[in-house]
Amino acid sequence: MTNDEPMTFDDLLARPQFSLSQAEKEAALTPVLNELTAHHRARCPEYARLLDVIYPGGGVARSIAEAPYVPVGLFKTNRLQSVPDEEVFKTMTSSGTTGQQVSQIAIDRETARRQTTALSRIMMHVLGPDRLPMVMIESGTLIKDRLRFNARAAGVLGMANFGRQHFYALLDAAPAQAASHVADDMKLDVEGLRGFLQKFGGKPFLIFGFTFMVWQYLFQQIDGRGFDLSNGILIHSGGWKKLQEISIGNAEFRRRFAESCGLTRIYNFYGMVEQVGSVYLEGEDGYLYPPNFADVIIRDPLTFAEQPAGKPGLIQVVSALPLSYPGHSILTEDLGVIEGIDDSTCGRQGKYFSVIGRVPKAELRGCSDVHATEVSRNIASAERESVPV
Template sequence: MDFEKISSIPPFSLGKEEKEKMLTKRLSELTEFHRKNCPEYGRMLKSIGYDEKEVRSYKDLPFLPVRLFKELDLKSVPEEEVVKTMTSSGTSGQAVSRIFLDKDTSANQQKTMVKIVSEFTGSSRMPMIIIDCPGVIKNRAMFSARGAGILGFSIFGSKRIYALDDDMKLDVGGLREFLEKYKGQKILLFGFTFMIWQFFYKELLRLKEEGITFDLSDGILIHGGGWKKLISEAVSHDRFHADLKDICGIEHIHDYYGMVEQTGCIYMECECGHLHSSIYSDIIIRRGSDFSEAPAGEPGIIQVVSTIPESYPGHSLLTEDEGVVLGEDDCPCGRKGKYVKILGRLKEAEIRGCSDTYAAK
């Protein structure tokens, strides 16, 4: 089953059984493909005694911890076919993931993202405001997660501006001019959750006191990157929505969950505030005690599967995030598939022992 065929199916159209059948076929094939083409992956599967005959569902397939992509160069295509290497944005000193893309995988990532996002924004392109600085994508050779997110979403923009300069200051004049020019049109805004709050919302708040306001009630905002920093500032999901609406009138706000290791298959927040898995991917919640699947309502470790990765063995991954499945096929928004809530990073364990752990501090 090739990806071409899968990508022709609308993203939120399959019910549980059909989706499971399709995923099981595609993901088993990918497992077999990577086993043959990525030597390290092959050794890993051998070490756990993997036997494809025992696989009844895609849920039975092995998963790799995402951290392995920081420790090893895992790829299933010859070096010369790699057209892009994506890296995760780690804080300085930390190792970063390296994801190797060939032409097909890279193209399929983009195609998939368009399909998913269009379900929320409509299929036509829009003037786009990127709430970040242009500097973040300058180095095209090494794509950071932030840069990759921006470039990925840029295909939805007919015209684009960066709202911030390289000192992270709001370009008030540029923004005003842009909004003037495209007045009455639907505008797409994109950025990272914390950046939006810190450098956009807070600046708009300050400008309001000076009597300068912006009307973004025709805007649709897509943001990702997680809530960790905002939670530490006591900014909840509801406050984020309410305060942004208050300051610039924006009402359509969609969070998304995604990672550089499975670019393309993002989980978009619907009108009901739920993150949805499309048919191209899925989330399985695993218990820490034995990696068995946790039922809806029980929080656990997030496993993600994606039908895209061919150039690297990243089709089934165990993240270090915690989440919970809220339901399947029955979200009031009408989209089929699982819908989930992300609870943040897994809590660190306080390991005893004689050697002090300096890195953690």
């Protein structure tokens, strides 16, 4: 950057993604985050009270890491919004299981627009400018049921924008229970997939799904059956927890797909309903990269001090997108590690990181069985799925 004018949000979006060095990003993003802090302080009374008590002095951040952060769990117990109700365009919720509290995120039209634009800027980086024929590792009925418009459905719909001729590759095994969309009740439409590949498999096409579903309902069904996915670009998200239980990590996932059906262009991403649009897409090296308008800070789980590269800790995510709710700087309950800064082997600039997993549940002692269960329930936040809308 030779220009002394600070970059605006639009500049950050317009530039090729992953193109800012960490120093450039610090210079560009810090004032944007300060503006957002002031914006939400003025519009969200709950957030203002939080700042007054937790961050007294209300000091302006001199670096990205100094921006005040809020714990992700607050979005489950509060409806934090910085716009009047009538401007709320939609409310995003995380897809927790029954009985779990879910995050409620109020989105206005402008924030929605920013999320959509931001996501397409990120996806264009690996998909190119054209919409590709697209395989969804989902059942078509998930999307039809608008009553259950949760994070998973929203994520699928958001990604659908990047494809055409969508093929929903899963069938509800038990049609009577289709409305429940229980992931365990689905199977691959093998013949349908063959048909799609005959038609589109000779040129680049897009595959999207949640990580464990891609493994269980795509890979495991087609492995060894002579499918050629070498023109495919797989984008997947949702976390590794279920795959870790069967000892499948990212490297193994990539290797098996490459060997079995020639699929090598695989991009995992990390994101959450509390920061929709702000996704961290995997590079060709298998690490996750923040886009220009977002960043990650890793914090010591006990002191919350910023960790240097190589030291694991809690993941804090910052993003320039959220205008309608104070979610521009969030301390998550995920653990990760910065793998390097400005020295990527795949040409991207800035920090890159890996997600290690969720903070393990606490085992507190105490006289009261009730307290113990309540505390662990608070800690065990609802399963958050990535929502690229």
